[in-house]
Amino acid sequence: MPVDTALAAVFHAPGQPLTIDAFPIPKINQGETLVRIRCATICGSDLHTRTGRRNSPSPSVLGHEMVGDIVATDTSFHPGDRITWSMVWSCGACDNCLRGLHSKCDHLYKFGHAAITPTSHFTGGFAQYCLLPAGTAIFKIPDNIPDPVASIANCATATVAAVLRKASPIKGQTIVILGAGMLGLTACAMAKHQGAKEVFAIDTDPQRQALATQFGASLNPQQNSAHVVLDFTGNPDAMEQGIQYLRTAAAFILAGAVFPSRPIELPAEQIVRKCLRIEGVHNYSPNDLAAALDFLAATTYNFETLIEGHYSLNEINEAFAFAHSHKPPRVAIYPNEKQ
């Protein structure tokens, strides 16, 4: 009997175009879910993998920000449900999971980051299907969240939810946000949503900084004014400058430095005298994705304006070229359209 196949965009090596290849559509086993992808967005880390700045296994199917419809499932969800899921699969049983650190699970699996094997191809968002292993944290998407906005939930929005959870309390506080890309803009809007008194955004790109004012941010924070400073740049210069905004007993949360860079210089005397708290956040827990969806369903800020392009899977190399040349916060791919 012939096996039905579907398409996936395969990453081979930095600098090389992705190829569109056909693979057998998998059958589900115990606890698994098969999803037909509606939309996937290109995250900054996909761009860095493509250029080689970031190391990633290959060949692989990139894309970890996506939304789809359930085709078949052995869970309590149903075929036809429009869902997102945690981009980080965690076991729930190891020491880190039991301490609530799901994002640092000893058996971590990340969609869009695993090498394909002869029996496993649909592991990322830039494909017509994705197979979710047993135990994946799945969430139904509220009807009022459009597909491209739902796509960003399980990377950008959920990560910001984790950062704000670590930075809490937010209500009534002054927040300074370094970097006004998708995560920084999301942080501006979510901090306002959580009742921040004032949110300031800083970006070296004047256009992005101006965009932040449409997501609740003010400009030009004063020194020693912030209860919380959040870094989404990963840029050592920006992080060093961010320290000046911290008031006494403030929190400095670092979330942008996911690539190796030069060490930053920290004024130890200020850390001590001002009783500062400095913490890192990487990835998120399933509860943060739930919080992200609640926020996207409730927010009045228009995230759809941050997602540009409407590319089919066959046009994925054009989509990456557009993302590199125009640098919109996100570019959208619709793998099951216009093939």
Ligand SMILES: [Zn+2]
């Ligand atoms: Zn991402």
Ligand SMILES: [Zn+2]
């Ligand atoms: Zn674990």
